[in-house]
Amino acid sequence: MKNMLVLYHLPFVKTANTINEHVSAFERYSRRYNVVLLNTECGFPQKMKELDFDVIVLHYSLFGLGHTYMLNRKFLEYLEGSRAYKVAFFQDEYHYCKKRFDFLNRYAIDSVFTLLDERYFDETYYRYTDVKQVHTTYTGYVDDGLIELAEKYHLPLSERNIDISYRARELPYYMGREAQEKTEIAKKTIERLKNTRYRYDIAYDESSRLYGEDWFRFLADSRAVLGVEAGVSIFDLDGEAQKTYEEALRKNPDLGREEIFKILEPWEGRIHYRTISPRIFEAAAFRVCQILYEGDYQGVLQPMVHYIPLKKDFSNMDQVLSLLDDHDFVEKMTERAYRDLIESGKYSYRSFIKYFEDTLPETNSTESAAIDEIIEMIEKDALLRTAKARILSVRYMNFPGKKYIPGNIKNRIKKMLGVG
Secondary structure (H helix, E strand, O other): EEEEEEEOOOOOOOOOOHHHHHHHHHHHHHHOEEEEEHHHHHHHOOOOOHOOOEEEEOOOOHHHOOOOOOHHHHHHHHHHHHOEEEEOOOOOOOHHHHHHHHHHHHHOOEEEEEOOOOOOOOOOHHHHHOOEEEEOOOOOOEEEHHHHHHHHOOOHHOOOOOOEEOOOOOOOOHOOHHHHHHHHHHHHHHHHHHHOOEEEEEEOOHOOOHHHHHHHHHOEEEEEEEOOOOEEEEOOOOOOOHHHHHHHHHHHOOOOOHHHHHHHHHHHOOOEEEOOOHHHHHHHOOEEEEEOOOOOHHOOOOOOEEEEEEEOOOOOOOHHHHHOOOOOHHHHHHHHHHHHHHHHOOOOOHHHHHHHHHHOOOOOOOOOOOOOHHHHHHHHHHHHHHHHHHHHHHHHHOOOHHHOOOOOHHHHHHHOOOOO
């Protein structure tokens, strides 16, 4: 078998499960490759320069901040000198596009997996980069562990304490009107449900976010969950939309929402960047009824088959609530969603990895190094690298006085630890 290196970034703090699930799928379900997973948070392995791989995967978590890549100088030098077939996965790729395109060209990336629809490939990656292949993917898939958790926390519909639940975070206006739907659906639903008999737990502030099994317990206790298409409606190819937005606010910090959107109108909806969220699969696995804004959802969902469609002006909210009150209707809908999205296996990580590996070329390289030897070399200094990373994880935490630590001291600590 040939060897594959998957580079990803995951700090030692509480975060969403989706990154772990996506990364581990390469190792768990690969049929053609010995897979080595390497977290760049832990720094560059001492023996890494001596290793060659047939395929290198750059996980989307490396590019999560858009303008900052979680690859230090040593990783970049290794990547630049490697003759492996290189694949990059992207999410949240709607801004800092020029930097991303330059990265793909400089490091000779062969293939890109994007959330963009195929009809936009020519005006984005094929136009600005030398990548040979571009493929559409989803933000996440169905993990076996998700199914196990759904069974573990399952409650009969009649025993659930929340009628409608939801969590979201606010996004900047330069991402477009449709990026505001995540919070709009929350605000409007709260307003409609006030002083009614419906029990709801809906929030959109950062402090209310839930992670890990706390999120799954919350979901399992819900009869229904709200949702919208993930993504944005301004795909800022040249960075001008964000620049225009920031300049307008500098000149007039008191600009209102509609004034801002009027300024951004030239970029609104030029490239459609709306996707299906992993939360769709989570709700289906937990047999939670989904009340979603009308949308395409990458063709995965059908209204009134897998979810109750909610009009964006809330004109059909009474009908939505009437359907939610119909116990038999809700049970049938959640069972259909479970059957089509979960039980079918069509959207499983196993199916995703098969699809991914089918896009890879047959390599002409000579016999690959023994995987045990590779792992031994990478793990030679793993304990030290991990210890350093755990010390540095303090930079992700909030604590009194953190903002008063000078940047030069932070940089000196990084240099002392040999990371960054």
